[in-house]
Amino acid sequence: MNKHLTLGRMAIYSGLLFFCVVYLMPLFVMVITSFKTLPDIKSGNLMSLPQEWVGYAWHKAWSGACTGVSCDGIKGYFWNSFQMVIPAVAISTLLGAFNGYVISKWRFRGSQLFFSLLLFGCFIPFQVILLPMAALLGKLGLANTTAGLVTVHVIYGLAFTTLFFRNFYVGVPDELVKAAKLDGAGFFTIFFRILLPLSTPIFMVTVIWQFTAIWNDFLFGVVYSGAETQPITVALNNLVNTSTGVKEYNVDMAAAIIAALPTLLVYVLAGKYFVRGLTAGSVKG
Structure with a gap:
């Protein structure tokens, strides 16, 4: 045997x-x-x-490759992505935590409908919101700006982050919140002093999910960014599709690896927390 x-x-x-x-x-x-x-x-x-x-292909990809009419490499676009990703991840994660807390622990009339609509938002294709979002950014004066891209990713990612936190907070005993209320703790005190310290696993899940999704996004980047605010994915597409001169496959490969390094590092360093966070609220005990 x-x-x-x-x-x-x-x-x-x-x-x-x-x-x-x-x-x-x-x-x-x-x-x-x-x-x-x-x-x-x-x-x-x-x-x-x-x-x-x-190693010249790496140096050229970083600071000398042509991405359209510009031949300054992808370094500027690389930092553009960081300027977009960090605030978008932070804002969408914090708002998702707050929404999940309200929906799971402070139920109000219509809260289930609200949650259902948010859940429905997870399945809306990117293409459906392109024109309405473009009109909104134009009215807000955020068209072709990094702040506009941050706004788009926060709005689109909010449904996912709310879903993650709501499902996690449902697993937190209601008695814990009721005991805090009896001790005089208010709405924000319970959130910041009790639930947030328990939320490290799901924070890791949400940050990894949002960072990967936003960093790798191409559609929003190419539609809503300007020449000076394009993210790394748009620059990589322009580099690979440049038709002038000799095709340098080594430079293309180096640029692709550079573009993928942040998400690879996130998964290598924090991948185990992703699995732990997904299962943290699945079982009560």
Whole structure:
């Protein structure tokens, strides 16, 4: 019986290892291509290691590649994304926490309808809100600005963050809130002194979710940004689709990896908290 279990485990691990290799193969190709010279790329095999390891593609992607009419690399767009992502994640997460607290612990007439509408908002396609959001940003004077992009991502992400926090706070015993009320704690005191200290797991989930979604977004970035406020995804698209001169695949690969590094680092450093946070409020005990 132990033999069958051992063989079964070996089969499972072999299958997992195979799919892991297949899944990571594109990343491997991107990394080795970014360190190859152009002659090496044209004459060598796609999977072969570089004959000569060079790093000029990374330097050019960062500060010298052409993204349309500009040839200053992607560094400016990289910082544009950070200027957009950090406030958008912070605002949408805090508002989602507050909404989730109100819906789960301070139920009011129509709260379930309100929550249902927010839940419905999670399934609205991006394309549906493009024109209404453009009109709203124009009236607010936020068109083609970083603040406008932040506003768009906060509004669109609020349904998700509210859903996350509401489901987490439902698992917090109501007796805890009632006891705080008996002790004289008010609306904001309960939120800031009791619920927020318990919310670290779901905060991690929401921050990772929002950071990844906003950083990787292309549609909102290309529609609502101006020439000086475009995020990294738009710059990467412009770089890859530039048709002038020799096509430098090594530069394209280096730029793609640079654009993906923040989200990769977030998952590597905080990925375990993502799973813990998703399951933290699933069981009462």
